[in-house]
Amino acid sequence: xxxxxxxxxxxxxxxxxxxxxxxxxxxxxxxxxxxxxxxxxxxxxxxxxxxxxxxxxxxxxxxxxxxxxxxxxxxxxxxxxxxxxxxxxxxxxxxxxxxxxxxxxxxxxxxxxxxxxxxxxxxxxxxxxxxxxxxxxxxxxxxxxxxxxxxxxxxxxxxxxxxxxxxxxxxxxxxxxxxxxxxxxxxxxxxxxxxxxxxxxxxxxxxxxxxxxxxxxxxxxxxxxxxxxxxxxxxxxxxxxxxxxxxxxxxxxx
Numbered sequence: 001x002x003x004x005x006x007x008x009x010x011x012x013x014x015x016x017x018x019x020x021x022x023x024x025x026x027x028x029x030x031x032x033x034x035x036x037x038x039x040x041x042x043x044x045x046x047x048x049x050x051x052x053x054x055x056x057x058x059x060x061x062x063x064x065x066x067x068x069x070x071x072x073x074x075x076x077x078x079x080x081x082x083x084x085x086x087x088x089x090x091x092x093x094x095x096x097x098x099x100x101x102x103x104x105x106x107x108x109x110x111x112x113x114x115x116x117x118x119x120x121x122x123x124x125x126x127x128x129x130x131x132x133x134x135x136x137x138x139x140x141x142x143x144x145x146x147x148x149x150x151x152x153x154x155x156x157x158x159x160x161x162x163x164x165x166x167x168x169x170x171x172x173x174x175x176x177x178x179x180x181x182x183x184x185x186x187x188x189x190x191x192x193x194x195x196x197x198x199x200x201x202x203x204x205x206x207x208x209x210x211x212x213x214x215x216x217x218x219x220x221x222x223x224x225x226x227x228x229x230x231x232x233x234x235x236x237x238x239x240x241x242x243x244x245x246x247x248x249x250x251x252x253x254x
Contacts, residue, residue, distance in 0.1 A: 013056070019046045030056035130155075208232075 008016065013029035019036030023046065026033050033053035036046025051057035059065055123136045130152045137149035137157070147160045165171070170180040177185035184191075209215025210232070216225075217232025224236040238244035 015049050015051070018042070019049050020044075021046050024052075025049075026054070027056065030054070032056035 008019070008023065008025035009028060010016065010025070011028045013027055013032075015027065015032070015034050016025045018041060019025055019034065021036055021039045021044075023036045024033060031054040032051050034049050035052045036049055038047025039045070040047035055063060055065060059067060123133050125132050133150050134152035135149055137147060140146040145160065147158075149158050150156075151158045165181075167181065170177045170185075172178065173187075176187045178188055179185060208217060208219055211217045211227065211230050218225075218234065221233060222235055224242060225233045226236040226241050227233045236242055239247065243249075
């Protein structure tokens with residue numbers, strides 16, 4: 001008949017209160033194997049009781065476990081075949097390879113975000129179009145949102161706020177100045193201005209200004225001029241519109 005050796009055991013989860021030196025015990029509730037070390041305990045019992053095995057204290061290779069407490073690892077941790085449901089850290093994290101975030105929302109709660117890449121891509125869907133880009137842009141939160149957005153229906157970048165260029169800067173189109181703080185660019189040759197301020201210098205080089213608009217209605221004038229209602233000014237005729245220099249004023253007889 002075979003003999004059976006049974007070690008000290010408990011259906012609970014905690015460590016035994018005491019063990020003799022080199023004695024082992026097993027907690028079934030926590031799946032932990034305990035070992036008594038030393039002889040410095042009361043009455044020569046073990047100085048300390050240490051966990052030496054079982055999934056309740058050591059991580060297993062395949063089964064699901066919950067691990068708590070502070071752990072220090074050295075070397076390389078390979079999670080390439082694992083799925084991490086959630087992750088939190090109070091220290092720095094350095095990613096040596098590519099970082100792909102597949103969630104719906106990415107939240108960054110840092111004071112300053114520094115990006116070494118000089119080009120940021122937005123709206124990089126599998127098949128980008130102007131429709132998928134519609135409404136895309138940047139939103140700065142404030143009392144009201146401050147936005148710069150691409151609007152597909154107008155084919156324009158649209159800002160909700162003013163643009164204030166610092167002194168010395170200008171607006172350009174295709175490399176040509178169109179507007180500065182005080183001057184229209186030389187390339188602006190057509191305009192729909194309906195009023196201007198006081199003109200202090202310059203040369204009029206356009207069509208004749210009609211009398212009704214404050215002009216003369218004429219392109220050239222010599223000598224005295226005459227006007228009639230809204231008709232263009234014209235040269236006055238000597239002897240008809242005024243006395244010629246050689247005219248005789250005759251008072252007549254009586």
